[in-house]
Amino acid sequence: MLSSKLVVVGVVVMLALLVAALFAGYVWRSAETERVAYIYRDEFGVPHIYADTDEGVMYAFGYAQAEDHLENMIKNYLAVNGRLSEFFGEAYLQQDLLVKALKIKETAENWEGQISPEVYVLIRSFAKGVNIYIEEHGDELPPWVAGYRVTAEDIIALQYYAMLSRSISWATKELKGASAESAGxxxxxxxxxxxxxxxxxxxxxxxxxxxxxxxxRWYEAHLxxxxxxxxxxxxxxxxxxxxxxxxxxxxxxTRNGVDLADIFVEKLNPEDPTLYLTEDGWRRAESLEITVKVRKGDELKPQHRVFYYTRHGLVVKADLERGFAYATALEGYGNLRAIxxxxxxxxxxxxxxxxxxxxxxxxxxxxxxxxxxxxxxxxxxxxxxxxKSEKYSHYKPRLGWEADAQWGNIIPFDxxxxxxxxxxxxxxxxxxxxxxxxxxxxxxxxxxxxxxxxxxxxxxxxxxxxxxxxxxxxxxxxxxxxxxxVDVHVVAADKYLDSALKEIKEALTSGGFADHIDAARKALEILEGWNREALKDEPGMTVFYFWYRRYRQTRDAVEAFWLAVEDLLACYGRVDVEWGSVHVFSRGNITLPIEGGDHLVPTLWMAGHTMAKCREVCVSGSSFTMLVYLKPGNITAYTLIPYGESENPSSPHYADQMPLKSQRRLKPVHLYREDVEKHSIEITRLKLP
Structure with a gap:
């Protein structure tokens, strides 16, 4: 075995450190000759990795990530290779075809000239760390994981695809005619x-x-x-x-609103549709036959497709009867420099x-x-x-044969x-x-x-x-x-609630809501007493949320209130329902209330998903919160992720940050070596190659 692990808890940590110090003359000299890295796991499983070189840190970081989410990593690498269908079936065929058509891995393999040899060595060392974990634990892993070996090019491709996916999403919306700026x-x-x-x-x-x-998904670490x-x-x-x-x-x-893609309409030659028009005449489209292996039971069945490319990019749609094709030009295409x-x-x-x-x-x-x-x-x-020219709308296709429709140079940074x-x-x-x-x-x-x-x-x-x-x-x-x-103040309530309450009170006074008059009065009382905070014990947030959802549909405050009361009664049989009963998040067998708004009623601290009829099980929102206080020689920080560091359901760190998330509390960061050692509950000594 190339790694050894010491699990220590509480006082045992201090004892282990004392013993290490007493025998430093032997143990640590041996470590120097062997070249080792140390992975300290704190009480939340965050890896704190120490090595003499960055290359050693990267090796140990690859190993640490493999400990916590190896299957997810390998799925990511399979995705950028266009191989998910090979292991998980036809549901991934279209994704694999797109990845192969965009030449994600092929681009990553041509990294020289964009990535320095120094950084490439670090990436390769990270891959080696993942692979040594696979070799050590092969008997415990699914065959599709145990048989995989990560390359530096896999990692480069993943970083590239993670960036390019923003442009792909933009292009998809533009092709459908939707506003790309509303995405995400x-x-x-x-x-x-x-x-x-x-x-x-x-x-x-x-x-x-x-x-x-x-x-x-975010993974927290200290290197x-x-x-x-x-x-x-x-x-x-x-x-x-x-x-x-x-x-x-x-x-x-944070995400900004730059235009990340354009669709170019290409005029095809009526006698030969593989020719398309440019400002300089006809040019032949390139073609590429792609094969994706698709698993069906125990068999792998190859699927073949031919894709075409113009100078602007991949052809994603063609209308041969009208003589047009549509090619997508993606910002960042071929750009590997993010890593x-x-x-x-x-x-x-x-x-x-x-x-x-x-x-x-x-x-x-x-x-x-x-x-x-x-x-x-x-x-x-x-x-x-x-x-590029603003003559053309960035929500509509540009004319591929017009000189003034073409892209220019990259906007200078300054x-x-x-x-x-x-x-x-x-x-x-x-x-x-x-x-x-x-x-x-x-x-x-x-x-x-x-x-x-x-x-x-x-x-x-x-x-x-x-x-x-x-x-x-x-x-x-x-x-x-x-x-x-961690602020949960509801700005939408500041905008709309005062005028809405006035209209609702007038309607109640004039005899409206005859069917549910007591419930309506109770709901009004709740709204009037609400502090406009999305707190889990606040029924005011629940009433406002149900009202605002209806108000966006009707634009009538009174009608929306009546419908919201009906919705609350249908869901819960009452209107005084705490927000924490409606707004929750789950992992495994744990379900907890979560404070804050969502994409419909935003707050700074937020979580949400498309609302089911009566309950919102949150699966997105504040995903890695980091608060840093800096002074020369002194840094204090707090962080949080929604669930935990590990994807293993049997790990104590699978969902151990959920209670903090539910309470709107951040955990303190252990940054300095003494603090790291004090709070470590597990230490891995990893021999470096």
Missing amino acids: WGSNEWAVAPSKTVDGSTVLLGDPHLPWSGLN EGDKLHVYGATLYGLPFILIGFNRNITWTL EEMYKINVASNLEEFKEALKLRGLILWNVLYADVNGNIYYVYNAAIHL ELPQVENPASGFIQNNNDMPWFVTVNSGIRPGDYPTYLVDRNAEMNDRGIRAFTVLSGKEKFTAKELYNLA
Whole structure:
């Protein structure tokens, strides 16, 4: 065995450390000659990984991830290879065909020139760590996992696909004629300068709102090597921290509204439809035959498809009778630099180095927010997308044969909307346009093209709340900023409830609601006494939610109230139902109430899903909450994920963060070595190759 594990709990931890110290002359000298890494697991199973080199850290990080979610990782790698159908059947055929048609793995295999040899070695070391775990535990694993060996190219492909999937979703909506800007969940971020905190700290919140399952699941980790000294979260199967902090800086991301794809309509030659028109004449489309193996029982049956490509990209639709085809041009297509960029961000020590990392342009979107121990706060509306004519709507296909419809160069980084150290002392972005980030941001909507920003956008409810709080007070205590991180104030109630209550009271006075008069009066009383917080013991949130859902349909406050009362009675037989009975989340045999709003009634701290008739079982929302307080030589942080670090139902860390989530509490981060060792309940000593 290449790893040895010591499980220690409580006082035993201190005893183990004492023994290690007493025998340091033998044990630790041996470790130096053997080259080892140490994985300390804290009380929530978070791995704290120490090695002399970044390569050793990556090896141990791959191993640690495999311990917690190996099957999920391998599924991700199979997905980017277009091989899910091979193991899980025909349900994945269309996904596999798309992945192969987009040449995800083929692109990753041609990484040279975009990824440095230094970073490639680290990625390869991560893969080796996963593989050694598979070799050690092969007898315990399903055959489809035990037989898999991860490559560096798998990992590069996963990072690439995770980024490109945003463009794919955008293109899909555009092809269907839907507004791509309405796609997806949001996220929260804000930063506060020392001038605005009582103790002089710089503070940053990161709170991405994403699904709690699938490709975008977060994994929390702490990595300590020679250059890597970083804490935060990454996605399953990726080696570098995506949202986090190191000894000097912290950063986070939220989704922005840049145009990530265009559909080009191609005019086909009536005599030969493999020819399409360009501004310079006819050009032949490329073709590629793709084979996907599909499992049916014990058999693998190959499925063959032929795909065509124009200069703009993959042909996704053709109308041969009319002589047109539609090709999708994806921002970020062929761009593998995100994984290199994330490593550079992980090891950056100041704002200049952070900006240099961003200038690699591997991240094709995101509102990027930064803070550091020296008191700097910085924001950029990031977009590695192409310049193009605004003559054509970015919601409709562009004419593939017109010269002025073609894409130009990538927008220069320095021409993106940015704010650095504003006089207001704060920056916030909750998926709003960049001019809303702070007081007097200096960013003007008319200075930027419409495919980069939405000039007519209004601030959303989460943005309104964060902006109102942060601009409403001169200085904040650490506790006040913690409270803002988990804030559940319902801005929609501020907007609509006062006028609605007036109309409802008038209707009740005039004899309305004859069928349910007592229930209606009770519901009105509840709403009038509600503090407009989405708390689990609040029936006011429940009544408001049911009313607002109906109000969006009817736009009539009184009718919506009557329907909401009927809905509540039909569901529960009463109207005084606590929000925590309606708004819940589950894992395994655990179901708990959860506070906050959802996508229909947003709050800063939120969770939700499409509401069933009477209950909302939440599966998305605040997915990794990180609150960091920075001072020179002293960093304090708090984090939380919805369920737990492990995907193994028998693990104590499968759902151990759920009670904290239910209580709107974040867990303290163990950052310094002494603190890590004190709180470790399990230590793995891993021999490095």
